[in-house]
Amino acid sequence: xxxxxxxSQPSMELGRETLVELRGLRVAYGDVVAVDGVDLAIGxxxxxxxxGESGCGKTTVANALMQILRPxxxxxxxxxxxxxxxxxxxGLEELRRYRWRNVSMVFQxxxxxxxxxxxxxxxxxxxxxxxxxxxxxxxxxxxAELLDLVGIDRRRVRGYPHELSGGMRQRVIIAMALALQPxxxxxxxxxxxxxxxxxxxxxxxxRDLQSExxxxxxxxxxxxxxxxxxxxxxxxxYAGELVEEAPAERLQHGARHPYTLGLISSFPSLTxxxxxxxxxxxxPPDLAAPPAGCRFHPRCPHCSxxxxxxxxxxxxxxxxxxxxxxxHRVACHLVEQRG
Amino acid sequence: MTSSIVAPIEVxxxxxxxxxxxxxxxSRSRVHAVDDVTFALRPGTITALVGESGxxxxxxxxxxxxxxxxxxxxxxxxxxxxxxxxxxxxxxxYRAQVQMIFQDPFGSxxxxxxxxxxxxxxxxxxKTVPSERxxxxxxxxxxxxxxxxxxxxxxxxxxxxxxxxxxxVAIARALAAEPSVLVADEPTSMLDVxxxxxxxxxxxxxxxxxxxxxxxxxxxxxxxxxxxxxxxxMYAGQIVEQGPAEAVLQDPLHPYTQLLLASVPDxxxxxxxxxxxxxxxxxxxxxxxEGCRFVGRCPLRIDxxxxxxxxLVAARPGHSARCHVxxxxxxxxxxxxxxxxHSAVPD
Numbered sequence: 001x002x003x004x005x006x007x008s009q010p011s012m013e014l015g016r017e018t019l020v021e022l023r024g025l026r027v028a029y030g031d032v033v034a035v036d037g038v039d040l041a042i043g044x045x046x047x048x049x050x051x052g053e054s055g056c057g058k059t060t061v062a063n064a065l066m067q068i069l070r071p072x073x074x075x076x077x078x079x080x081x082x083x084x085x086x087x088x089x090x091g092l093e094e095l096r097r098y099r100w101r102n103v104s105m106v107f108q109x110x111x112x113x114x115x116x117x118x119x120x121x122x123x124x125x126x127x128x129x130x131x132x133x134x135x136x137x138x139x140x141x142x143x144a145e146l147l148d149l150v151g152i153d154r155r156r157v158r159g160y161p162h163e164l165s166g167g168m169r170q171r172v173i174i175a176m177a178l179a180l181q182p183x184x185x186x187x188x189x190x191x192x193x194x195x196x197x198x199x200x201x202x203x204x205x206x207r208d209l210q211s212e213x214x215x216x217x218x219x220x221x222x223x224x225x226x227x228x229x230x231x232x233x234x235x236x237x238y239a240g241e242l243v244e245e246a247p248a249e250r251l252q253h254g255a256r257h258p259y260t261l262g263l264i265s266s267f268p269s270l271t272x273x274x275x276x277x278x279x280x281x282x283x284p285p286d287l288a289a290p291p292a293g294c295r296f297h298p299r300c301p302h303c304s305x306x307x308x309x310x311x312x313x314x315x316x317x318x319x320x321x322x323x324x325x326x327x328h329r330v331a332c333h334l335v336e337q338r339g
Numbered sequence: 340m341t342s343s344i345v346a347p348i349e350v351x352x353x354x355x356x357x358x359x360x361x362x363x364x365x366s367r368s369r370v371h372a373v374d375d376v377t378f379a380l381r382p383g384t385i386t387a388l389v390g391e392s393g394x395x396x397x398x399x400x401x402x403x404x405x406x407x408x409x410x411x412x413x414x415x416x417x418x419x420x421x422x423x424x425x426x427x428x429x430x431x432x433y434r435a436q437v438q439m440i441f442q443d444p445f446g447s448x449x450x451x452x453x454x455x456x457x458x459x460x461x462x463x464x465x466k467t468v469p470s471e472r473x474x475x476x477x478x479x480x481x482x483x484x485x486x487x488x489x490x491x492x493x494x495x496x497x498x499x500x501x502x503x504x505x506x507x508v509a510i511a512r513a514l515a516a517e518p519s520v521l522v523a524d525e526p527t528s529m530l531d532v533x534x535x536x537x538x539x540x541x542x543x544x545x546x547x548x549x550x551x552x553x554x555x556x557x558x559x560x561x562x563x564x565x566x567x568x569x570x571x572x573m574y575a576g577q578i579v580e581q582g583p584a585e586a587v588l589q590d591p592l593h594p595y596t597q598l599l600l601a602s603v604p605d606x607x608x609x610x611x612x613x614x615x616x617x618x619x620x621x622x623x624x625x626x627x628x629e630g631c632r633f634v635g636r637c638p639l640r641i642d643x644x645x646x647x648x649x650x651l652v653a654a655r656p657g658h659s660a661r662c663h664v665x666x667x668x669x670x671x672x673x674x675x676x677x678x679x680x681h682s683a684v685p686d
Contacts, residue, residue, distance in 0.1 A: 053532060053533060054531055195391040195392055195558065195621065196391065196558070196560075196599060196602040196603050197391065197598060197599065197602045197621075199602065200601075200602035200603075222531075222532050223532075223604070224532075225604045225605060226604040229604050230604075262533060263533060265536075266532045266533050266535060266536050267532070267561065268539075268561040268562055268564060268565035269561060269564075269605055270560060270561045270564055270588060270600065270603055270605045271589075271605055274564065274565065274585075276540070276543075277536050277540075277565070278536065278540075279533050279534060279535065279536030279537050279540075280533035280534070281537075283501040283502075283503055283504075283531065283533075283534055284531065284533075
């Protein structure tokens with residue numbers, strides 16, 4: 001990346017080498033554009049949190065990155081670079097080798113993705129042998145090691161999924177995602193279906209594994225409060241667009257986009273003084289007919305005809321991401337005007 | 340609405356056991372889904388019932404709504420036990436007074452009927468207003484839940500509304516029966532984060548304006564703190580702690596409440612220390628043995644914990660817990676004093 005004063009360059013923590021870069025990614029489901037021009041980079045060994053409400057396009061970004069979009073979903077425009085290699089130009093066989101080996105994914109209710117009539121170990125064997133030449137015995141040994149790694153008794157390789165609790169099954173899936181030592185693990189709401197205590201355990205474990213093994217994580221969730229603790233950097237999506245991106249701590253204490261601020265004030269705190277909160281009025285737009293200009297303007301507390309010039313911008317011109325501080329980008333006319 | 344002073348709903352020793360397994364696997368073992376639960380709901384207050392999945396909190400809600408019959412215990416409404424009423428008119432009268440709001444605003448509305456239809460039915464069934472007032476009442480109800488102007492919504496179908504709007508319709512429908520108690524079972528968990536607060540704020544408004552008594556069932560401790568006056572914490576079918584919301588959530592007595600609170604990500608608390616978690620489940624136990632149900636995971640446990648089931652003991656005014664260590668009954672406190680002097684003597 002250049003150090004020039006170039007605006008709207010995907011930012012990253014200093015000193016990290018770029019692993020993945022999305023450039024102007026546009027993904028549509030038929031005519032409906034679900035991801036509309038997203039620029040985003042993930043550094044090697046970085047935990048990037050991607051947050052937003054349902055329908056904002058965060059899962060579509062993940063599926064595009066994993067190259068598992070299924071018709072009618074398709075990449076309309078843009079590039080997905082993995083170590084500089086554009087995945088959108090790859091053939092099926094190349095992609096098959098890329099998945100799981102370079103990038104793996106843990107889905108939202110992945111714990112239900114295990115085959116109920118197959119021993120846990122055999123499911124590891126199947127997956128590993130689909131991707132590399134390895135004997136069954138060696139694959140089973142590796143499966144046992146992986147279970148060890150995620151804190152499950154290695155004897156469970158001989159067990160069946162139904163003998164495991166939801167939290168344990170989710171760990172098995174995480175172990176599988178790590179099996180081929182990928183450089184990036186995409187986690188799409190990996191703990192949403194779990195109770196808080198189990199969620200806590202699993203997050204701690206992912207964090208430990210990540211610092212031990214050094215893979216990067218794209219962590220997708222609607223729960224922003226969880227990312228403040230867990231992610232190095234956080235990106236916020238709204239209605240198919242990236243609206244703000246910053247290091248986690250900066251986003252927590254110095255968010256600028258009105259949507260991010262609204263999202264933060266949608267989570268009551270357990271420790272801060274009890275006060276009335278407002279959330280965000282209205283609801284997310286229909287992506288088949290998104291609002292003109294800034295897509296957040298119909299819900300934005302700072303959008304009013306009283307300030308005519310600003311209002312004209314907000315309702316007709318799409319804001320672009322601009323740097324407000326090192327590594328902190330915001331797409332908002334108001335922020336741009338007031339600095 | 341003209342609700343005069345309403346007596347609180349009182350639940351005493353409420354217990355629900357289910358047979359473990361079904362069909363040929365049905366055994367004589369019993370799942371203790373709810374064991375000896377006692378609390379009162381007062382007008383103009385919100386009581387949060389918090390717990391993890393399987394802890395029995397939804398079963399309590401269903402027992403209150405009379406969707407199940409209790410195995411033991413009573414539900415007192417205006418002083419009479421309604422838990423075993425069988426006459427249709429009695430059940431109807433009770434159900435009008437105790438309305439439920441469910442988790443899924445998609446599943447709880449009929450997709451082929453208009454909003455008007457959904458609100459009209461309870462008005463007709465419970466005959467709360469004379470027929471010439473019905474139209475005005477429909478509009479009033481929608482305004483009460485913040486769907487303004489009401490005419491914009493009356494003729495719409497559920498699929499034309501957002502999740503938050505649908506949940507508001509479900510609340511308006513519950514209010515149509517002019518209840519004194521609303522039981523809301525995870526009413527926000529299926530909604531988008533930015534609109535959850537709106538529903539919680541609506542609950543706060545209704546409690547103040549209509550003097551409703553709420554039972555708010557949730558797994559979300561922060562939202563419980565946001566709306567509730569009183570918090571009940573359930574673990575494995577029992578209430579393990581209860582008291583004023585701030586006391587329970589800021590200075591908990593029970594080690595399970597402490598574990599729960601330490602597990603929740605909190606934006607204001609920043610990065611927390613790692614917590615050590617002993618594995619275990621909060622769900623209902625099958626034929627639980629005598630003793631504290633949290634004992635296997637408890638960092639504070641002492642010998643008596645696996646021998647004797649702790650009772651809810653008020654360790655502070657209005658704040659009680661089922662814990663031999665942090666809220667010991669007088670007898671236990673004495674015994675342990677004796678015990679600790681014993682163990683100081685080497686044998």
